[in-house]
Amino acid sequence: MGILKHSAAFPTVSGLPWTGVNYFCTTRQGGVSGAPWSSLNVGLHTDDDSAHVQANRLLLRARLPGEPVWLNQVHGARVFDADLPAEQEPGRLAVPPDADAAVTTQRDRVLAVMTADCLPVVLASADGSALGVAHAGWRGLAAGVLERTLLALRSRVPGNTHWRAWIGPAIGQRHFEVGADVFAAFVDQDGQAAAFFAEKIPGSKWLADLPSLARHRLHKAQVASIELSGYCTFSQPDMFYSYRRAPRTGRLVTVAWLGDAGQR
Template sequence: MTRIAIEGLTPRVQGFCTTRHRGASAKPYDSFNLGNHVGDSVASVMANRQQLSQWLPSAPIWVDQVHGTNVLVVDRSCNSETILSGLTQADALVTTTPKQPLGILTADCMSVVIANGTGTVLGLAHAGWRGLAAGVLQATVKTMREQNGELGAWRAWIGPCIGMQAFEVGSEVREAFLAKDPELAKCFVPHGALHKWLCDLPGIARKILHDHGASSVVWCGLCTVNDPANRFFSYRRDGQTGRMATVAWIT
């Protein structure tokens, strides 16, 4: 297993994003696929998740991601098989519990890790364009504030995702964002055919997070589609493929 470290947050928050290398899965899921919903063999996924667990303080909490805005609050009671298996529908998780890893699966969508300056509350969101337009990041920050009062200074990190040069969208996607915030027009560039645009997904996330109080938002700068070392799964590029995981926890 190889990893991309989370950077720019408080030292009390640790975590990383996995890559597709050094796992047990066969093509087209080769080889470190952590998604149990993509058609890969159960044995391969479990072997990969077992390898992942060796780097974590405890078993991660997974959810059934549906491109929505539901946020699961994770505390010490969240240890049932349903939660650990990822059968609860949500697209973000929030915790104040130390040593409890949160997990999000991606293959082009963004994983967004959010933490306050003291590392007492942690959020992790799955944000594709639909969830981003629906308000998943705002819902995550709102839930974090509910768990930690005023929240104070907080920062965010965005993991490997589809970059602007690889993400062509139709006008309906652009209009969905501009209806929420006309200033997001700067995150779209006309491209190719009529009514097609290149969409800067990390740029949209960065503006939303800054508008809601983030003191710093760092994108790792890695595109899942065009990475020269082919380190990442990409649904847009390959269709049938695996999933990386971003995991994070409070130390």
């Protein structure tokens, strides 16, 4: 189970300490939004009062060394380079870039992905020299968003062979029923992926273990150290938003940045 930390502002979930890497995922607690988004909703696209969302984002910003690099997540596999020249930085643009992952090698550059059942994944070199975050629903995961994030990171620090990953709160297998299209999207490209599907209705419905599918793919991509948070967003309504449990809901955010470990 991931580490739940409480502070005067709001509780967060994280994993084991990393050299040079700071990261956490918010819970739904500690914000200002009313029902059904109560209370720390950071998603501007959720029909919540935008003033409440902005107030929640200010609470988040107070815990960070800089403004987060927000993405317009589209359930794809595009990786955004968060170290682009200043005039191209998403924080200075009205519309964040369409992407489901971002990478950086700059200290205190805060990467962010929003989730409400999908996987938030933090990826970094073991020495803390390169960092990526990814939003991986089943579509993005099957399309290779994690592998593409690793490819982008490896191009930034050539020769670095030691990588770590943290897979944050997401929907658990017992609540993630999928059809033949999802089963085929993984198993047709990798027969070993069938081990992460429990057949519920023969040939028609399966229960998919999304975190384990991600861990499997990361292992194949030669990520040696992978930690799962152990939290299920669907089954813990007091702590997490879940789109599958209630489509009219808020969004969690996972943030990560390079710097001295222990700042979070």
